[in-house]
Amino acid sequence: MTWEVLSIIGTVAFAISGAIVAMEEEYDLLGVYILGIVTAFGGGAVRNLLIGVPVSALWEQGPLFLVALVSMTIVYLFPKQMLPPWKRWGNFFDALGLSAFAIQGALYAVKMGHPLSAVIVAAVLTGSGGGIIRDVLAGRKPLVLHAEIYAVWAILAGLAIGLKWAESPVELYVLFIAVAALRILSYAYGWKLPRRAVGEKAKGQT
Amino acid sequence: MTWEVLSIIGTVAFAISGAIVAMEEEYDLLGVYILGIVTAFGGGAVRNLLIGVPVSALWEQGPLFLVALVSMTIVYLFPKQMLPPWKRWGNFFDALGLSAFAIQGALYAVKMGHPLSAVIVAAVLTGSGGGIIRDVLAGRKPLVLHAEIYAVWAILAGLAIGLKWAESPVELYVLFIAVAALRILSYAYGWKLPRRAVGEKAKGQT
Amino acid sequence: MTWEVLSIIGTVAFAISGAIVAMEEEYDLLGVYILGIVTAFGGGAVRNLLIGVPVSALWEQGPLFLVALVSMTIVYLFPKQMLPPWKRWGNFFDALGLSAFAIQGALYAVKMGHPLSAVIVAAVLTGSGGGIIRDVLAGRKPLVLHAEIYAVWAILAGLAIGLKWAESPVELYVLFIAVAALRILSYAYGWKLPRRAVGEKAKGQT
Numbered sequence: 001m002t003w004e005v006l007s008i009i010g011t012v013a014f015a016i017s018g019a020i021v022a023m024e025e026e027y028d029l030l031g032v033y034i035l036g037i038v039t040a041f042g043g044g045a046v047r048n049l050l051i052g053v054p055v056s057a058l059w060e061q062g063p064l065f066l067v068a069l070v071s072m073t074i075v076y077l078f079p080k081q082m083l084p085p086w087k088r089w090g091n092f093f094d095a096l097g098l099s100a101f102a103i104q105g106a107l108y109a110v111k112m113g114h115p116l117s118a119v120i121v122a123a124v125l126t127g128s129g130g131g132i133i134r135d136v137l138a139g140r141k142p143l144v145l146h147a148e149i150y151a152v153w154a155i156l157a158g159l160a161i162g163l164k165w166a167e168s169p170v171e172l173y174v175l176f177i178a179v180a181a182l183r184i185l186s187y188a189y190g191w192k193l194p195r196r197a198v199g200e201k202a203k204g205q206t
Numbered sequence: 207m208t209w210e211v212l213s214i215i216g217t218v219a220f221a222i223s224g225a226i227v228a229m230e231e232e233y234d235l236l237g238v239y240i241l242g243i244v245t246a247f248g249g250g251a252v253r254n255l256l257i258g259v260p261v262s263a264l265w266e267q268g269p270l271f272l273v274a275l276v277s278m279t280i281v282y283l284f285p286k287q288m289l290p291p292w293k294r295w296g297n298f299f300d301a302l303g304l305s306a307f308a309i310q311g312a313l314y315a316v317k318m319g320h321p322l323s324a325v326i327v328a329a330v331l332t333g334s335g336g337g338i339i340r341d342v343l344a345g346r347k348p349l350v351l352h353a354e355i356y357a358v359w360a361i362l363a364g365l366a367i368g369l370k371w372a373e374s375p376v377e378l379y380v381l382f383i384a385v386a387a388l389r390i391l392s393y394a395y396g397w398k399l400p401r402r403a404v405g406e407k408a409k410g411q412t
Numbered sequence: 413m414t415w416e417v418l419s420i421i422g423t424v425a426f427a428i429s430g431a432i433v434a435m436e437e438e439y440d441l442l443g444v445y446i447l448g449i450v451t452a453f454g455g456g457a458v459r460n461l462l463i464g465v466p467v468s469a470l471w472e473q474g475p476l477f478l479v480a481l482v483s484m485t486i487v488y489l490f491p492k493q494m495l496p497p498w499k500r501w502g503n504f505f506d507a508l509g510l511s512a513f514a515i516q517g518a519l520y521a522v523k524m525g526h527p528l529s530a531v532i533v534a535a536v537l538t539g540s541g542g543g544i545i546r547d548v549l550a551g552r553k554p555l556v557l558h559a560e561i562y563a564v565w566a567i568l569a570g571l572a573i574g575l576k577w578a579e580s581p582v583e584l585y586v587l588f589i590a591v592a593a594l595r596i597l598s599y600a601y602g603w604k605l606p607r608r609a610v611g612e613k614a615k616g617q618t
Contacts, residue, residue, distance in 0.1 A: 022351065028399035030358060031351035034330065045255075049457075052468030056258030059315070059324045066323070109471070117478070118471045124446065132549065137338065139347040141551040145434065145443035152442060192440065228557065234604065236564060237557035240536065251461075262464030265521070265530045272529070343544065345553040 002169040003104065006176065007044075008067060010100030013093040014130040015040035015068035019075045020090040025138045029076070035137055036072040037065075043101045043130030050125055051108045094131055094143070095183035099176050102127030102154040106161035107172075116162040123158030124151050149186040153179045208375040209310065212382065213250075214273060216306030219299040220336040221246035221274035225281045226296040231344045235282070241343055242278040243271075249307045249336025256331055257314045300337055300349070301389035305382050308333030308360040312367035313378075322368040329364030330357050355392040355399050359385045414581040415516065418588065419456075420479060422512030425505040426542040427452035427480035431487045432502040437550045441488070447549055448484040449477075455513045455542025462537060463520045506543055506555070507595035511588050514539030514566040518573035519584075528574040535570030536563050561598040565591045 018039030022032040041058055048055050105126025109119040128144040128151060135142040144150045157179050160166045166175040185191070224245030228238040247264055254261050311332025315325040334350040334357060341348040350356050363385045366372045372381040391397070430451030434444040453470055460467050517538025521531040540556040540563060547554040556562050569591045572578045578587040597603070 025347065025352070027352045028355075030356070030361075030399055034334075034357060035351055037327070038331075049255075049461075049467045050470070052466045054258045055255045058256070059318075059320050059328075062321055062323060065327070112471075114471050115474055117474060121449070121477070122471075125450075128446075136342055136548055137348055137351065141437065142549055145447055145549065146437070146439045149440075150442070151446060155442075231553065231558070233558045234561075236562070236567075240540075240563060241557055243533070244537075255461075260464045261461045264462070265524075265526050265534075268527055268529060271533070342548055343554055343557065 002172050003107070006100040006104050006172075007061075007064060009176075010043060010097050010104065010130075011040045011061075011064050011068050012071045013096035013100065014043055014134070015071050016075050017090055017093040017097060017131070018134045019072040020093070021134055021138050021140075023076075024090075027138075032076055033069070033072055035134060037068060038137060039130045039134040040068045040097075041065075041130075042133035043097065043126065046129030046133075047101065047105050047108070047122075047126040050105070050122060051112065091187050092184060095180045095187070097130055098127045098150070098154060098183055099157065099179035101130065102157040102179065103161065103172060103176055106158045109158075110161055116159075119162035120155055120158035123161070124154040127154040127157070149191045150183065153182045153186070156182070208378050209313070212306040212310050212378075213267075213270060215382075216249060216303045216310065216336075217246045217267075217270050217274050218277045219302035219306065220249055220340070221277050222281050223296050223299040223303060223337070224340045225278040226299070227340055227344050227346075229282075230296075233344075238282055239275070239278055241340060243274060244343060245336045245340035246274045246303075247271075247336075248339035249303065249332065252335030252339075253307065253311050253314065253328075253332040256311070256328060257318065297393050298390060301386045301393070303336055304333045304356070304360060304389055305363065305385035307336065308363040308385065309367065309378060309382055312364045315364075316367055322365075325368035326361055326364035329367070330360045333360040333363070355397050356389065358399070359389045359392070362388070414584050415519070418512040418516050418584075419473075419476060421588075422455060422509045422516065422542075423452045423473075423476050423480055424483045425508035425512065426455055426546070427483050428487050429502050429505040429509060429543070430546045431484040432505070433546055433550050433552075435488075436502075439550075444488055445481070445484055447546060449480060450549060451542045451546040452480045452509075453477075453542075454545035455509065455538065458541030458545075459513065459517050459520070459534075459538040462517070462534060463524065503599050504596060507592045507599070509542055510539045510562070510566060510595055511569065511591035513542065514569040514591065515573065515584060515588055518570045521570075522573055528571075531574035532567050532570035535573070536566040539563075539566040539569070561603045562595065565594045565598070568594070 015036040018036035019032045021039075022035035027035060041061075044061075045055050045058060047053075048057060102123040106119050106123040108126075109122035114122070128142075131144055132142045157175060160175050166172050221242040224242035225238045227245075228241040233241060247267075250267075251261050251264060253259075254263055308329040312325050312329040314332075315328035320328070334348075337350055338348040363381060366381050372378050427448040430448035431444045433451075434447040439447060453473075456473075457467050457470060459465075460469055514535040518531050518535040520538075521534035526534070540554075543556055544554040547556075569587060572587050578584050
């Protein structure tokens with residue numbers, strides 16, 4: 001049950017975030033749908049590939065697919081007056097998708113008896129897979145690699161699940177909300193990780 | 207039989223289209239071959255991944271691989287006097303590849319008993335997979351996401367096959383020619399889908 | 413045994429090369445780790461996909477994963493005074509990774525009884541897979557497609573193994589060193605393959 005709820009939230013959130021990025025890049029109507037779907041199901045496809053479930057299991061998600069289509073259509077038809085805060089909304093949905101899929105990836109890795117390090121990697125790659133595919137297809141550098149603290153929260157989800165801090169459905173939902181909230185806060189307040197630039201770019205720009 | 211013919215057409219067409227894009231991007235001789243091969247077999251790899259056939263089935267396509275190599279060599283050695291219409295030729299071969307692989311993807315999804323929505327998605331993703339990989343590796347935004355009506359024709363192929371409008375080999379060939387022709391016409395006449403840009407880019411550029 | 417040694421070398425080399433590219437692109441601390449890991453294990457994931465081993469076999473590489481983490485941490489904490497030759501070091505590690513994974517890919521294709529053409533393709537795609545993923549995620553055009561002679565050395569590895577010139581562990585290590593050295597020499601001396609640019613870019617820039 002928790003698994004299905006997280007699937008729905010993650011898929012819808014990434015579908016919307018993909019649609020918003022496609023509109024920002026001036027892609028056409030179908031570009032919006034395709035980028036949304038690839039973002040939404042790309043996360044799941046990466047997860048399936050990484051945990052050894054056939055990618056073709058995606059086809060069994062007919063209802064989820066319809067939900068994604070409806071979500072993207074609503075976003076596409078959103079009234080113009082409500083447009084300005086797109087970027088914030090894009091980040092909001094990206095945060096939900098990250099949190100939902102990071103928890104799913106970690107849960108699966110635990111179920112398959114993997115060690116803690118693998119649980120954390122599964123959380124990070126599953127949570128950020130959809131967003132990475134979205135950004136690459138939009139011709140952008142993946143958000144997860146350079147943005148405000150991002151992957152840290154996926155790691156937190158992996159830790160919480162790998163160390164059995166969160167196991168019951170209620171605990172998982174609390175974890176989901178906490179991870180999403182931390183991601184949103186880190187965006188809102190511009191929390192950053194240290195970075196260490198080298199080479200030409202660093203010389204030229206800093 | 208029809209399946210093999212479509213495989214050959216799609217592979218050759220995407221190999222040539224990849225080679226042309228690589229030359230446009232000033233990639234070197236091997237870059238041309240690699241981008242051509244990745245484009246040609248990337249479409250098939252995406253199809254295999256999506257429909258649950260092992261990607262390693264690619265290795266059984268030795269003859270197809272030779273055909274792709276020969277096609278790319280011919281393109282690479284093409285006399286200079288005939289160069290100007292490259293862009294048109296690139297689009298021509300891209301259209302053939304799109305049509306051939308979209309039909310293949312849809313046929314496979316039907317054979318596996320998937321519902322209509324999955325047939326359409328299979329047609330779109332299989333038909334555009336090779337081109338998306340090509341564009342990403344060339345550092346471009348994927349044509350399918352922003353170009354003239356593109357995915358619409360793949361959707362049409364999915365519909366025609368999912369609704370059993372085209373089943374016999376003759377019908378499938380007619381469908382193949384129709385989809386490729388529509389894609390070429392939409393390029394020649396600049397048919398476009400509506401697009402709705404938001405955010406900074408829209409403000410800055412339009 | 414040889415297989416494990418090549419795995420370790422390839423993984424460490426690509427992890428470091430990914431970390432260096434991430435620092436050049438000013439990615440943050442976690443961006444450095446993620447790009448390094450994706451580069452290191454992306455090569456293996458592409459290899460697994462192409463040769464039909466489940467991608468999830470990656471999770472059994474716990475020790476390899478730790479080795480990659482330690483390597484990236486060392487690179488990240490490297491003293492500033494030793495920074496200037498980053499680009500050269502990046503190419504050095506890229507060359508080691510290319511050589512190690514190209515030989516692995518070719519060995520596997522031979523073991524599975526594939527023909528020579530498939531052995532060569534396996535060497536090229538396995539050897540360059542990690543680097544291609546790295547460059548795409550860094551928003552760069554893949555080095556393998558346009559750089560100095562690059563794929564030629566992977567093809568050489570494929571030929572040497574496909575034609576049974578190198579079979580014993582000693583021969584394989586010699587081949588590994590030779591391929592890496594040729595790649596480094598081709599970078600140092602700027603050996604290039606012919607390229608044939610067409611279209612707008614060629615007109616505009618040359």
